[in-house]
Amino acid sequence: MKLKHLTLASLGIIVLSGLLLAADHIDAPSTAGSTADIADFFAFEPAEGSANTVFVVDLQTNVLPELAYGTFDEAVMTEINIDLDGDLVEDKVIQAIPREGIMYFFLGEPDQTGLSSRVLTDFPLGMVSISGTTATVETTDSGVKLFAGPRQDPFFFDFFQFNAVIGGMAPEGFKTPEEATDTFDGANTMSIVIEIPNELLGTPTAQNALGLTVYKTWVTTNRKS
Template sequence: MKKTKLLIGLGMLAAIGIVLVAADHIDAPSTTGNTADIADFYGFESPSNPDNTVFVVDLQTDVVPDLAYGTFDEDVLTEINIDTDNDLIEDLVIQAIPRNGNMYFFGPVEPSMLGKTSEVMVDMPLGKVAISDENAIVTTTEDGVSLFAGPRQDAFFFDFNQFNKVIGGEAPEGFLPEGEAVDTFDGANTMALVVEIPNSILGETTATNVLGLEVYKTWVTTNGKQ
């Protein structure tokens, strides 16, 4: 069913147009430097509870520590897509969209629109969390779902200067060994969304990874309001 307003509790969050168009990591110039820009996506077994899965979506690369926190774009919907039948089409989505200092999560739910367009599935609220500043804020729902939204240290180690030398033919020695390589993005943040969710809510795992572990087949999209 198509929704035209985002309703949470007793309050009405402004009508958002609902039809949104996906962007990929820096492929579209308009995503550079904002939270439509997907940096990294991680999915793994919870280290504290093997019956839970953790999804981490890092958005907007290179947010330096002295910039203002809480810069999620209210016109951007982020979706974690889950394929349950191995046809590479999303069967479930977990959605996140910010409003007035909070991040609202919806799902997991069958999407009403597939591919490059989406609408917020307001009938399936998952929970909300205040967007963190320098203090990390985590909310855990009655269903055992833990949520976070805010800046986190970029977890990706990459010697970008040496990489440019290698691809430019200026470094015959190749990449530098451990201890000599420099983490170019050390000290930089991303704007992170984190969902820890019981597997009982997600259903059966849908794939086997290279380590032979049962996992969920997932990917992330961001969608801008049209």
Template sequence: MKKTKIYLGLALAVVTGVILVAADHIDAPSTTGTTADIADFYAFEPTEGSDNTVFIVDLQSNVLPDLAYGTFDENVLTEINIDLDGDLIEDTVIQAIPRDGKMYFFGPVTPTQKGLSGEVMVDSPLGSVDISTNTAITTNTSTGVKLFAGPRQDAFFFDFFQFNEVLTATPEGFKAPGDAADTFDGANTMSIAIEIPNSMLGAPTAQNALGVVVYKTWVTSNIKQ
């Protein structure tokens, strides 16, 4: 079985159910400005009661508006990890890696190596999609999977400058929602999105705070050794 070994860079976790998001804008200097830098990870049902799950990974976020879009680094493998038995170890993974203007997806599949390193599971192809530029391009596979990869405006709302003021003990504190400024409005990110039938993922075994049965999931970016 042909596989390419890679090395783990970063991880970010969420628990799916209703729409949830984990955010981690701007990482260590070695990853900032590259698609090894994980900004946001979203996991949610596309509609209430759907039998599908959507995963969206935002990479290489520019903090200030109007900065140029980046490109996907061909040495970086993005891996969505899913824990099905509650031990916080991935039982199945979905992988995405770019090559020559396309994003290739693999899985869902049990990884041969778990934890801090992994391999591209090329024997478990899921599909591919042309990486979008000015116009969004999506692919629908015969298994009911929808794929996207390309630049998008950063969807994360955060008053970054007021947050820094709070850290310096400003008496104002956080602003009211109507007065807060969305620092990321107009900022860019490189996004990978997949909608996939739950039947391909396995049965979820966790529950969120609302008592909804959910997947425990996190994303990692892995740099080729």
């Protein structure tokens, strides 16, 4: 097994996946403007009764609306952590690692948990191109679908009105959805998407607010030490 030591750079919000959404744009100064900065994490079934789970990680970077593609930082590994026994410690991890125009995906049981991770190459899930001008989705023989590249920011937020309200400059308060301006319209994030059969992950044991059995999952980014 090829091992590389990485240290934790940024921690995404913990979610129980059924369909829960989290938005956290621009983290600590050391991660802002790079793909170490986690913006959103989504986890859901692609269809009712499906035996697959979809994970979407949006990473913040300086991707302008008029640019077709941004860049994944090759010093950063994105890791989707999955807790199968309810102790809030990852039992399975999906790792996404960019190298020379390719995003490589791996699945494994971590030999380190918490603030440090190692690249686990025993179970490669597949790879997808992250260069060129055409976004592609790869489907592997094991039924895993992979994507990595820019996508429009899904976060709807009237940033300027929010600042006005917080600063006491907008006594009328927040605007209605029809009146509000989406400050992030046209902005992009660098997205990593994987649809994976549940049989590769293990049996989910958590329950969400709707009483559905789901995976307890969170995302981290790790930078090479």
